[in-house]
Amino acid sequence: MTHRFQAAVVGMGPAGMAAAIELARAGVKIALIDQAPLPGGQVYRQPPGEFSMPPGLAPSRHNIGHALRRELAQAGSSLTFLNGAVVWGAFSPGTLSVHQTGRNYEVSYEKLVICEGAQERIIPCPGWTLPGVISLGGLQKMITTQGIAPRGRVLLAGSGPLLIGTAAAVVGAGASLVGVYEAVSFTSLMSLGLGMMAWPRLLPESFSYMSELIFKGVKVHFNWGLKTLSGDDRVREATLVRLDGSGAPIPGSERIVPVDVVGIGSGLQPHVRLARLIGCRTEYDPDRRYFAPVTDTWGQSSQTGVYIAGDGGGVGGADWSEVQGRISGLHASWSLNRMGCDQLGSFSSRWLRSKRRLQAYVNALHRVFTPKDGHYSSITPETVICRCEAVRAGDLMARMKMGEQDLTALKPSRLAMGPCQGRGCEGIATEMLRLHDVPRENLKALHLRPPIIPMPLSAFSKHTERVSGSRS
Ligand SMILES: Cc1cc2nc3c(=O)[nH]c(=O)nc-3n(C[C@H](O)[C@H](O)[C@H](O)COP(=O)(O)OP(=O)(O)OC[C@H]3O[C@@H](n4cnc5c(N)ncnc54)[C@H](O)[C@@H]3O)c2cc1C
CATH class of the missing domain: 3.50.50.60 (FAD/NAD(P)-binding domain)
Structure with a gap:
C-alpha cells in the first residue's frame, strides 16, 4: 500500500497553519505534520481539549491564534493532519521519515514547506x-x-x-x-x-x-x-x-x-534542522548573529521544491511567520498547477504588501535586540558552553589560540557532540570564533545527522512502513 502527498508542511505554528490553509484551499493534497498534539506552534500552543487556557497571552494575540486555527479547521478536505508526529530524517529526495505513536513511516511529497520555528538564544x-x-x-x-x-x-x-x-x-x-x-x-x-x-x-x-x-x-x-x-x-x-x-x-x-x-x-534564532538535513544552503548573518537558510521572496530554498517559512527562515515573530507561510503556500500551489499566474498575483499581493510593512518592524527588532560583541566577549573560561557534553569556554578559547578556525575543528572538545547536535552551543561558539577574528567564510553551520530531534531507541526497533495521502 503506497500513498503520496502532493505537498507536506512541517510545523503547525502560524507559518505552517497559513501555508496549509492556502494549499488546502487550492485543493492540494497535503500532510500537515507536527510533533505537538494540536495546531498552534510556540505562540498559539493549545492545552488539551478538556482544559481551558490560563491567562498569560495578550487577549489580542490569543484572538489572532483562535481565528487562524478556525480558518485551518475549515480549509478543506484535502488536508491530512499528522499530529504527534516527529520528522526525524530524510533519506531520499522527496521523502520524510516520520515517527508517530510508536510507528515509523515515510511521507512522500512533491513540494515541501518547512516551518520549523525558532529556538531561544x-x-x-x-x-x-x-x-x-x-x-x-x-x-x-x-x-x-x-x-x-x-x-x-x-x-x-x-x-x-x-x-x-x-x-x-x-x-x-x-x-x-x-x-x-x-x-x-x-x-x-x-x-x-x-x-x-x-x-x-x-x-x-x-x-x-x-x-x-x-x-x-x-x-x-x-x-x-x-x-x-x-x-x-x-x-x-x-x-x-x-x-x-x-x-x-x-x-x-x-x-x-x-x-x-x-x-x-x-531573543530567538531559527531552527534550521530539517532544512539543513535536506541540504538547503544556510549563511551566517552577522547583523542577526545566527545561521539562516537562503531563500527568495516566496520562501524557496536552494533545494528545488523546498520552501522555508516562518521563524525557521529568519526570526520575525508570529505575524511575520503567518505572512511568510501564506506566501510560500500560494507559490507552492501555483507550482503544482493549482492556480494560474494571475491568481497567484492577485492572491499573494496582499501578503507581499504585509511582508514589506512587517519588514520595517522586523529590522527594528533585530537592530535593537541582537546581542552585541560585549555580551560574548565577557564570557569567562569556566562558563559551560555545551550543556550536553559540559564543554567550557576555556577549552574552546585554548583551541582557538592554537589556531582552530571553524566549528568542526572545535569538535574534539566534544562541542556539539551530544544529543542536541549543537542546537544551543553552535551559535555561542560561532560568536567566540568571530571575536577571535576568524574570517566570515569559515563561519559555517555544522552538519546534522538523523535523528535531527533526540528520539528514544525504541523508536527504531520496528520496521518502517510507507504512508501517504492517496492509494495507488
Ligand atoms: C519559547 C518561545 C516562546 C514564544 N512566545 C511568544 C509569545 O508569547 N508571543 C509572541 O508573539 N511570540 C512568541 N514567540 C515567538 C513566536 O512563537 C514565533 O515568532 C512564531 O510562533 C513562529 O511561528 P512558526 O510557525 O515559524 O514556528 P512555531 O510557532 O515555533 O512552530 C513550529 C512548529 O514546528 C514543529 N516542529 C519543528 N520541527 C519539527 C519536526 N522535526 N517534526 C515535527 N514537528 C516539528 C514544532 O513542534 C512547532 O509546533 C515565542 C517563541 C518561542 C521559541
Whole structure:
C-alpha cells in the first residue's frame, strides 16, 4: 500500500497553519505534520481539549491564534493532519521519515514547506545550568499553557520581547517577581515603537504586557545583565552587572539578588534542522548573529521544491511567520498547477504588501535586540558552553589560540557532540570564533545527522512502513 502527498508542511505554528490553509484551499493534497498534539506552534500552543487556557497571552494575540486555527479547521478536505508526529530524517529526495505513536513511516511529497520555528538564544554565564534556571520561553509556556506558576523569588534577565511577555505572565500568575533586567537601553527600546507603527496590530499586545507590569508595580532595569548565578543544589543568588554601550559589564557595578527561580534568554534564532538535513544552503548573518537558510521572496530554498517559512527562515515573530507561510503556500500551489499566474498575483499581493510593512518592524527588532560583541566577549573560561557534553569556554578559547578556525575543528572538545547536535552551543561558539577574528567564510553551520530531534531507541526497533495521502 503506497500513498503520496502532493505537498507536506512541517510545523503547525502560524507559518505552517497559513501555508496549509492556502494549499488546502487550492485543493492540494497535503500532510500537515507536527510533533505537538494540536495546531498552534510556540505562540498559539493549545492545552488539551478538556482544559481551558490560563491567562498569560495578550487577549489580542490569543484572538489572532483562535481565528487562524478556525480558518485551518475549515480549509478543506484535502488536508491530512499528522499530529504527534516527529520528522526525524530524510533519506531520499522527496521523502520524510516520520515517527508517530510508536510507528515509523515515510511521507512522500512533491513540494515541501518547512516551518520549523525558532529556538531561544541563551548567552551563558557561570551557573546557568543550575536547577532553578530556565529559559524565558519555557517559563512563559509553563504558565500560559500548563498553568504552572513558579514559586519563590523569580528574577528575569536577558533581552527581547519575550522578557517583557514572560514578566507579564509571571506577575499575572501571582508569582513574586524580584527583578526584570533588560540588556538594552530604554532609549533603544523606545525606538522600536517607530517600527511598530508600520504594523499597528502589535500595539495592543505590547500595551497589554506593559500595562500589566505597570499596574503590578514591576520595575524594569535597563542596561543590566547577568554576571553569574550561584547556589548549591539549585540557584540561590544572581549577580547582576550594569552594561556599557557595547554590552560589556562595567566593573564595580555588581548587584547581588537572592533568588529561587531565574528566567534567561536573549531573543530567538531559527531552527534550521530539517532544512539543513535536506541540504538547503544556510549563511551566517552577522547583523542577526545566527545561521539562516537562503531563500527568495516566496520562501524557496536552494533545494528545488523546498520552501522555508516562518521563524525557521529568519526570526520575525508570529505575524511575520503567518505572512511568510501564506506566501510560500500560494507559490507552492501555483507550482503544482493549482492556480494560474494571475491568481497567484492577485492572491499573494496582499501578503507581499504585509511582508514589506512587517519588514520595517522586523529590522527594528533585530537592530535593537541582537546581542552585541560585549555580551560574548565577557564570557569567562569556566562558563559551560555545551550543556550536553559540559564543554567550557576555556577549552574552546585554548583551541582557538592554537589556531582552530571553524566549528568542526572545535569538535574534539566534544562541542556539539551530544544529543542536541549543537542546537544551543553552535551559535555561542560561532560568536567566540568571530571575536577571535576568524574570517566570515569559515563561519559555517555544522552538519546534522538523523535523528535531527533526540528520539528514544525504541523508536527504531520496528520496521518502517510507507504512508501517504492517496492509494495507488
Ligand atoms: C519559547 C518561545 C516562546 C514564544 N512566545 C511568544 C509569545 O508569547 N508571543 C509572541 O508573539 N511570540 C512568541 N514567540 C515567538 C513566536 O512563537 C514565533 O515568532 C512564531 O510562533 C513562529 O511561528 P512558526 O510557525 O515559524 O514556528 P512555531 O510557532 O515555533 O512552530 C513550529 C512548529 O514546528 C514543529 N516542529 C519543528 N520541527 C519539527 C519536526 N522535526 N517534526 C515535527 N514537528 C516539528 C514544532 O513542534 C512547532 O509546533 C515565542 C517563541 C518561542 C521559541
